[in-house]
Amino acid sequence: MAEDSATATREDEIGLDSPHRLIASNRVEGTAVYDRTGDKLGRIEYFMVDKVAGQAEYAVMSFGGLFGLGGKHYPIPWDMLEYDPNRGGYVVDLDKEKLEQGPSFEAGQEPAFDRNYDRNVYDYYGVVYTW
Amino acid sequence: MAEDSATATREDEIGLDSPHRLIASNRVEGTAVYDRTGDKLGRIEYFMVDKVAGQAEYAVMSFGGLFGLGGKHYPIPWDMLEYDPNRGGYVVDLDKEKLEQGPSFEAGQEPAFDRNYDRNVYDYYGVVYTW
Numbered sequence: 083m084a085e086d087s088a089t090a091t092r093e094d095e096i097g098l099d100s101p102h103r104l105i106a107s108n109r110v111e112g113t114a115v116y117d118r119t120g121d122k123l124g125r126i127e128y129f130m131v132d133k134v135a136g137q138a139e140y141a142v143m144s145f146g147g148l149f150g151l152g153g154k155h156y157p158i159p160w161d162m163l164e165y166d167p168n169r170g171g172y173v174v175d176l177d178k179e180k181l182e183q184g185p186s187f188e189a190g191q192e193p194a195f196d197r198n199y200d201r202n203v204y205d206y207y208g209v210v211y212t213w
Numbered sequence: 214m215a216e217d218s219a220t221a222t223r224e225d226e227i228g229l230d231s232p233h234r235l236i237a238s239n240r241v242e243g244t245a246v247y248d249r250t251g252d253k254l255g256r257i258e259y260f261m262v263d264k265v266a267g268q269a270e271y272a273v274m275s276f277g278g279l280f281g282l283g284g285k286h287y288p289i290p291w292d293m294l295e296y297d298p299n300r301g302g303y304v305v306d307l308d309k310e311k312l313e314q315g316p317s318f319e320a321g322q323e324p325a326f327d328r329n330y331d332r333n334v335y336d337y338y339g340v341v342y343t344w
Contacts, residue, residue, distance in 0.1 A: 102325055102326055102327070103263055103264065103265075103326070104261040104262065104263060104264065104270060104271070104326045105261070105262060105264045106259045106260070106261055106262075106273070106323070107238045107239075107241065107242060107259045107260045107261070107262055107269075108238075108239070108242060108259045110238065110262065111238060111239060128237045128238045128239045129237070129238045129267075130235040130236070130237055130238070131235065131236060131237075131238055131241065131262075131267075131269060132234055132235060133234060133235065133236045133296045134234075134296050136260075136262075136268060136269030136270075136291045136292075136294075137267060137268055137269070138238075138262060138267030138268070138269070139235060139267075140235070142237070160267045161267075163267075165264045165265050192237070194233055195233060195234070195235045196233070
């Protein structure tokens with residue numbers, strides 16, 4: 083009973099489907115990402131954040147491998163994500179083909195995410211970088 | 214062999230102990246937090262991030278309950294955290310008593326994190342809020 087109530091509170095207050103501004107980092111992980119037509123593109127595995135400033139810079143997406151094993155990870159600039167309160171998830175203005183052909187790496191073999199890498203990703207998606 | 218190499222890459226490139234700017238969100242979770250004297254205060258369970266802007270606003274700390282069960286969670290403003298590359302963790306200018314007497318909630322029963330709540334936390338720690 084107490085546990086049910088605690089779960090409900092967590093869902094209500096800090097889920098992506100809540101009206102609040104903030105969400106727990108471990109709730110962003112696993113959140114669905116949709117395209118403009120409402121088709122599910124994949125999900126956010128985790129996101130890359132500036133250690134000092136605390137600013138999220140990339141969402142790292144997957145298409146969800148078989149049995150959750152392996153598979154490729156696709157970093158997309160955080161600014162491409164639009165939060166959709168109705169869906170309780172994120173929407174990106176991308177189709178699956180664009181994403182599939184985009185920069186990617188094998189799970190567990192992350193790149194250095196240095197400025198050269200950043201530039202490649204931002205250029206691919208046509209997102210302006212400001213550094 | 215391939216797996217060892219993948220693990221090494223992940224450790225080198227995106228761990229808190231790496232020289233890179235960015236860290237994976239799921240690596241911040243679990244990271245140790247130290248006081249100025251080098252004593253471990255606790256660890257970051259997760260962090261609260263603005264759904265839209267992607268800005269981390271709170272680190273949610275715990276002292277690590279027995280067997281990882283339950284225990285209280287302590288939100289502290291993200292700006293209080295200083296990243297210490299030598300320790301591979303975060304340092305805060307707090308002692309354990311100040312933290313223990315600070316705002317907290319039971320694990321799984323997060324508050325709404327609305328502006329009133331924010332104000333209480335920021336006032337307690339003497340951190341300036343800019344909204």
